[in-house]
Amino acid sequence: MDPTHDNWKKVEENLNSFLGFPEDMEISISKLIRLWIAEQFVKERSNKRLEVVAEEYLEELIDKSLILAGKQRANGRMRSCKIHDLLRQLCLREAHTETVVHFMNENVPMSSEAIYDQRRVIVPSKLQHVRFYPTRHSSGITSMTRTFATTKDNYIKMQTSSIVSQFKLLKVLDVLLVWKDFSCIIPQLVHLRYVAANIEKAFSLDKLRNLETIILVKT
Template identity: 35%
Template sequence: MGVFPEDYVIHVSYLIRLWVAEGFLKPITPKSLEEVAKEYLEDLIDRNLKMVRERSYSGELRTCSIHDLIRDLIVRKAQEEKFLHVMNQKVEISPEIIKNHRRLSIHGEIRFDVGDMYDSTVRSLLHLADSLLSVNICFPSLRVLDARNITFNKFPIEIVQLVNLRYIALIYTGKRKIPASISKLCNLQTSLA
């Protein structure tokens, strides 16, 4: 939950796709992963760890959020355990962050040296800030890539080399079609392009 900025309205369907791609959910027979995720969310709401923002007319949870104080605690603890690193300002990513954290959540502009990424342990990259900048996405172990807030004029071809990718979301405004080589991503579960 710490990957989201303060006061961010989280769409439940999006959160569930992220949890599935990350492998956080284990199937419970005969329930689907989506049903298991919804039960977990309702449990978090019952414990007042999440706030309901919107429900459908049938009572199904549509959007939620997390209280700022709880989010701060989560982010602090996640960074201590090198589970998640959140960047919310204009910074240059250090090689130590790239090599030692499993998840990066970016809420501002970033710069980094491409050479530092090849031996990184980053599994998830969520770029949640609006940007027209092109970001080089060549983390070899990447499973989750959410770059919907970056507008790509040229398709980032390095994506087809991310064989572990399970989830991808990006905006591509180029004139050329998405390359057929994207089909090489055999682990892909969700793609939004």
């Protein structure tokens, strides 16, 4: 994976995925790989399993000193990793410039039209309130958002379902730390590949035919 020419886009996508984790956090390798696969960043190589290819991606990023190796398992394989602070800041700047990642801000009113073209929508760990206003044009918008995620220790008090329901093409819903019931929303998101959420009641998975990772906690 040479970070030049066409391949740099792949490196950039993989690095941007680290922005969904809090700064200085030890990132779980297994979760990171599941997210990469769900967002379809990982392409087949020589008939290898996608998990193996994803590990190769990560090893290449570490070899190029773009990512820091973290803790190891007893068998010597990596358990966690971290991103350099300076590289994280660079990714943040580039992500904002290219409108591929949007970080919610409680000081700025949010409308579905303001975020519909953002590939990822991230709720920062300290955010508790956000003003979200579905617009009169919302029903006619096909959101480009593929990932909606919250970061560590997030107990946001907002109309999360109103936001998530706009993202019809969502592939990743990572909201396990949001104390809201998502049981009515998840079945509507038929493109989901990864979901981690709280639910209050059981629901059918019949329409979620693309689902690869499911982590549900009954509240």
